[in-house]
Amino acid sequence: MLIRIIKNFTVVLCFSLLTACSSPEEIAMDSQAKGIELYNRGEYAKAELELKSAIQQDATVGDAYYYLALVNEKNRNFKSMKDNLIEAIKLKPENLDAKLRLGKVLLLLNEAENALIQVKEILEQDANNVDAKTLEASILIRQKKMSEALPILDEVLKQDPMHNDALSLKAALLMEDQNFDEALSLIEPAIESDRDNLSLRLLKIKIDAQNKDIDAVIADYQDLIRIFPEKDELKYALAKIYSAAKKNQEAERM
Incomplete structure (x- = not known):
């Protein structure tokens, strides 16, 4: 019994000594790695604790700020997202994805000019970055500079004809000008090549609705329900469309 107690104590003592010998930088890197792994597994609350622990141990761990x-x-805490991205970029200015995300969140927070600074920095490092160009077009649209945004979107779609955000932005501009047929012809090939693209399909519904094509809207929702049968909100939306179109029997079957 005494021997077992001594062995157990020795193991605990050795572990304590190993922990004590670890530098704050090593502990930070370990917490950062755990935090990233937890994030990738979708365990966001646990990931947040590990990432914050990493930063407390060593404030120079750039990836911890980025993943935080x-x-x-994920938590829609955009103010903190902005602050952590700024720190991540200070420590790793080569992280273009961090700059792109910062640009997007700045635009969301109505800081268009600051968002544009991020775009310019990305394009200085990668002149062909289609995501940065699309963000630039988004900023110009927010600033009501449609005529400047459209050529940028055309350039992006020339590089990447299936770029989801660029397609959505250009289709939205066409809708504003009531060019519904052109907007549909723009996004329909992308939908055909990616049948499960929910955002483009919802955009098509919006175009058909603004074009007052109720039959097309109904067909759009029926397609979506076949693809995403688990999404009850689509069924509720279709039931409302049926009711508005005075198709009460169809609405009751939903």
């Missing part, structure tokens, strides 16, 4: 910003994004 991603957790903030």
Whole structure:
């Protein structure tokens, strides 16, 4: 019994000594790695604790700030997301994804000019970055500079004809000008190549609705329900469309 107690004490003592010998930088890197792994597994609350622990141990761990910003994004805490991305970029200015995300969150927070600074920095490092160009177009649209945004979107779609955000932005501009047929012809090939693209399909519904094509809206929702049968909100939306179109029997079947 005494021998077992001594062995157990020795193991605990050795572990304590190893922990004590670890530098704050090593502890921080370990917490950062655990935090990133937890984030990738979708365990965001646990990831946040590990990432914050890493930063407390060593405030120069750039990836910890970046992944903490991603957790903030999941929690829709955009102010903290902005702050953590700024720190991540200070420590790793080569992280273009952090700059892109910062640009997007700045635009969301109505800081268009600051968002544009991030775009310019990205394009200085990567002149062909289609995501940065699309963000630039978004900023110009927010600033009511449609005529400047459209050529940028055309350039992006020339580089990447299936770029989801660029397609959505250009279709929205066409809708504003009531060019519904052109907007549909723009996004329909992308929908055909990616049948499960929910955002583009919802955009098509919006175009059809603004074009007052109720039959097309109904067909759009029926397609979506076949693809996403688990999404009850789509069924409720279709039931409302049926009721508005005075198709009460169809609405009751939903």
